[in-house]
Amino acid sequence: MRAIRVRENGGPDVLRLEELPEPEPGPGQALVRIEAAGVNFIDVYQRNGLYKVALPFTPGQEAAGTVERIGEGVSAVAPGHRVAWAGPLGAYAEKAVIPADRLVRLPDDVSAARAAAVLLQGMTAQYLTSSAFPLDHRHTCLIHAAAGGVGLLLVQMAELRGARVIGSVGSAGKETLVRSAGADLVVNYRENDVVQFVREATRGRGVDVVFDGVGKATWEQSLSCLKPRGMMVSFGNASGAVPPFEVLQLSAKGSLFLTRPRLADYTAGGELHQRAADVLAWLGAGTLQLRIHAEYPLAEAARAHRALESRETAGKLLLTM
Numbered sequence: 370m371r372a373i374r375v376r377e378n379g380g381p382d383v384l385r386l387e388e389l390p391e392p393e394p395g396p397g398q399a400l401v402r403i404e405a406a407g408v409n410f411i412d413v414y415q416r417n418g419l420y421k422v423a424l425p426f427t428p429g430q431e432a433a434g435t436v437e438r439i440g441e442g443v444s445a446v447a448p449g450h451r452v453a454w455a456g457p458l459g460a461y462a463e464k465a466v467i468p469a470d471r472l473v474r475l476p477d478d479v480s481a482a483r484a485a486a487v488l489l490q491g492m493t494a495q496y497l498t499s500s501a502f503p504l505d506h507r508h509t510c511l512i513h514a515a516a517g518g519v520g521l522l523l524v525q526m527a528e529l530r531g532a533r534v535i536g537s538v539g540s541a542g543k544e545t546l547v548r549s550a551g552a553d554l555v556v557n558y559r560e561n562d563v564v565q566f567v568r569e570a571t572r573g574r575g576v577d578v579v580f581d582g583v584g585k586a587t588w589e590q591s592l593s594c595l596k597p598r599g600m601m602v603s604f605g606n607a608s609g610a611v612p613p614f615e616v617l618q619l620s621a622k623g624s625l626f627l628t629r630p631r632l633a634d635y636t637a638g639g640e641l642h643q644r645a646a647d648v649l650a651w652l653g654a655g656t657l658q659l660r661i662h663a664e665y666p667l668a669e670a671a672r673a674h675r676a677l678e679s680r681e682t683a684g685k686l687l688l689t690m
Contacts, residue, residue: 429460
């Protein structure tokens with residue numbers, strides 16, 4: 370079978386297509402024939418070494434396809450079942466062996482491509498808005514990179530929960546896209562001072578929470594946009610890792626709260642299937658609109674990574690087998 374392998378950390382060129390033996394499912398595992406895999410910033414962080422993964426490895430933590438074989442003791446899925454997953458490595462390949470308890474059955478009204486495009490980012494947006502900071506009608510939130518894959522889903526889920534949403538984007542085209550997703554206000558950070566915009570939009574109060582997946586480039590402005598005792602939710606590093614900072618900054622800016630959550634800790638045990646069920650149900654019902662920016666063949670994984678890192682994409686990137 371064909372798979373992308375990373376044998377050294379570095380830029381997109383370290384993503385190389387190789388022929389590998391087909392894996393065999395062991396106890397508690399299932400062999401999945403992959404139809405589509407999601408491309409996410411965590412794949413970039415693992416490729417370049419920001420997040421440490423033992424070398425060599427097959428990247429990708431989100432995919433969907435059909436179960437071909439199962440190992441001993443597996444009862445949750447069977448050959449022929451359509452499934453998706455988010456978390457275990459190995460998605461940039463034609464086939465992968467995955468722990469059966471991490472597989473999510475797909476409803477008939479959700480295709481493999483749409484599942485691979487929504488599961489990881491959808492569950493991320495779901496836990497951020499319902500658990501990391503449970504939004505409701507009393508809250509105003511700022512969402513950075515609001516036109517990205519996670520950003521567009523965050524905007525929609527924040528609106529579903531009744532919050533007032535301010536989206537931050539980098540172009541006029543993305544402003545239109547984020548407004549159509551339901552944002553109440555949109556600020557172009559290339560043309561406006563985001564902190565001033567937010568302060569004016571909140572009558573000087575600041576927002577209750579900032580959802581920041583950008584990292585280094587937006588860290589200071591995010592803290593300055595918060596109201597006293599507001600919450601900074603730093604969940605990504607698209608522009609690079611946040612540098613070391615003095616904890617006293619949090620008190621100086623109004624006794625702020627800070628969390629650096631990760632999906633794995635919010636999908637332990639039964640939470641995985643509950644969050645996935647919410648996302649897939651919203652998608653199937655049309656409550657959640659999904660934007661796929663581009664699809665690339667598996668051999669062009671490096672091209673997909675370059676596109677993602679350019680920050681010029683709006684929506685999801687997929688690899689298709």
